[in-house]
Amino acid sequence: MKIFKFPTALLLFLFTISCTNPDKKTDSAELKNEIDRYLTKTMEVHNIPGLALAVVEGDNTIYEGYFGKATLDSNVDVNKKTLFRVFSATKLITATGIFQLIQDGKLGLEDKISKYLDDLPLQWQEIKVKNLLSHSSGLPDIIQYPSSLNDKELMDRLSEAEMEFVTGNQFRYNQTNYWLLAQIIEKITGLSFDDYILQNQFENSKNGVLLSSNSQEVIPNRATRYSYNDKTKAFEKDTNNNGIRGHAGNGLNITLDKFTEWNRQLDKNVLLDHATKIKMWTPFNFTNQKDSFLFGWGNYPVNSLSSYGFSGGNLAAFRKFVDQKTTIILLSNGYEIPAYDIIVNDVARIAIPELKGSTLEEDVMSLIINSEFDKAALAFENLKEENPDSDFDNLKWNINSLGNTYLYGENNPEKAFEVFKFNADANADWWVSLASLAEIQEVKKENISAIKNYQKAILLNKANEWDYNEQMKNKIEILRSN
Numbered sequence: 001m002k003i004f005k006f007p008t009a010l011l012l013f014l015f016t017i018s019c020t021n022p023d024k025k026t027d028s029a030e031l032k033n034e035i036d037r038y039l040t041k042t043m044e045v046h047n048i049p050g051l052a053l054a055v056v057e058g059d060n061t062i063y064e065g066y067f068g069k070a071t072l073d074s075n076v077d078v079n080k081k082t083l084f085r086v087f088s089a090t091k092l093i094t095a096t097g098i099f100q101l102i103q104d105g106k107l108g109l110e111d112k113i114s115k116y117l118d119d120l121p122l123q124w125q126e127i128k129v130k131n132l133l134s135h136s137s138g139l140p141d142i143i144q145y146p147s148s149l150n151d152k153e154l155m156d157r158l159s160e161a162e163m164e165f166v167t168g169n170q171f172r173y174n175q176t177n178y179w180l181l182a183q184i185i186e187k188i189t190g191l192s193f194d195d196y197i198l199q200n201q202f203e204n205s206k207n208g209v210l211l212s213s214n215s216q217e218v219i220p221n222r223a224t225r226y227s228y229n230d231k232t233k234a235f236e237k238d239t240n241n242n243g244i245r246g247h248a249g250n251g252l253n254i255t256l257d258k259f260t261e262w263n264r265q266l267d268k269n270v271l272l273d274h275a276t277k278i279k280m281w282t283p284f285n286f287t288n289q290k291d292s293f294l295f296g297w298g299n300y301p302v303n304s305l306s307s308y309g310f311s312g313g314n315l316a317a318f319r320k321f322v323d324q325k326t327t328i329i330l331l332s333n334g335y336e337i338p339a340y341d342i343i344v345n346d347v348a349r350i351a352i353p354e355l356k357g358s359t360l361e362e363d364v365m366s367l368i369i370n371s372e373f374d375k376a377a378l379a380f381e382n383l384k385e386e387n388p389d390s391d392f393d394n395l396k397w398n399i400n401s402l403g404n405t406y407l408y409g410e411n412n413p414e415k416a417f418e419v420f421k422f423n424a425d426a427n428a429d430w431w432v433s434l435a436s437l438a439e440i441q442e443v444k445k446e447n448i449s450a451i452k453n454y455q456k457a458i459l460l461n462k463a464n465e466w467d468y469n470e471q472m473k474n475k476i477e478i479l480r481s482n
Helices: 028-046 087-103 129-133 151-160 175-189 193-201 244-250 256-267 274-280 340-351 361-369 373-386 393-409 413-426 431-443 447-460 465-481
Strands: 050-057 060-071 209-211 226-229 234-237 252-254 308-312 316-321 326-332
Touching (some): 028 050, 050 256, 050 340, 060 256, 060 340, 087 129, 087 175, 087 244, 193 244, 252 256, 256 326, 326 340, 340 393, 431 465
Antiparallel strands (some): 209 252, 308 316, 316 326
């Protein structure tokens, strides 16, 4: 199923299964060595150019590591001064900025955005601040429109478009929400978004943090963001440029040390008091009673432990295990095979005693990449047994993306079939895995099997996610006619 496809060629490196000690880590040197080994292997498997990672426990940074190259052309190593663009993880600082205004009594979650923004279309009048933060607004997304439009032209186009759904009904990730939040901040404070954020969250620092949504801008010490071209088998420099309009949604550029310090200020109730943080980390009540999201933050359970945070560009991730007083910050600049969510989850399993086990998510991915499907199946079963409260959504999606890589990037339908079949066997109750298997069976002209799996996928996709059931029904009709 061609959803969230990541272009990539594949490595032949075998990442052997980790044998992590289930006992609590008390030796910082031992913890550092274990995470170092894990990251070194994972970077090789996923072909990640450069990476920085920190694990913070309470007031202490119990792990800090820098790996690989910030820039391939000039062979510059990642180090403490390296700035990484964190893309959509920027939304965490925007949400924090909004809650600083709420804490100061200058803004309310229930305020209609029309209180702060003039000349909004009629269909936007009932949208509230809470809907922007939780991606429940139903607004059309600015990414559908040319970046060359000025603000007035873009707003005119958005105003003419239909709402995507009834406000408050569901979650749909949308960049328009955070562009409007930036405008609200500017209206209330009289400052530019950049100045407000830097003054209130980074003490007007001129080093280690800046806002730029332009990957082409030359910025000293900034890591180059790379995309992998599966046809040329090489990394290419990112040319993404969202301009100033993108700053609130994806513009943060920051060093690992500066992000770690921001986290400390958040933990010490300097940025927000405790009660306001609790409000920020409260689930939004979606009308459909199905979706899950907080106010600007996602909730990512690992086994029975909740963690709050967000990711960006498949490159960066910020994750707080609040009850365990542990935060993991991952910054990177590219990949051949996506890995950010796997890395964060696995590092949590290494660093947090309650999550200790003998198997990591990367063990499963590496065995699949190496075509050791029987061993991968055993590893996945072990992982599920050790983490009975986890649904492994990220891992399932990464496996699915790997199959798409073989099918669409590598033009290797046989390998794609093996990966999709593995995912369908391992996750037989997930409609996407069955739809993907049906798709590759369609490619292989195995029409009867494809029809059966499309039918199973339709039955499992009770919510008709992405309105995909109709497409699968059409595919069944075509297959039957053939």
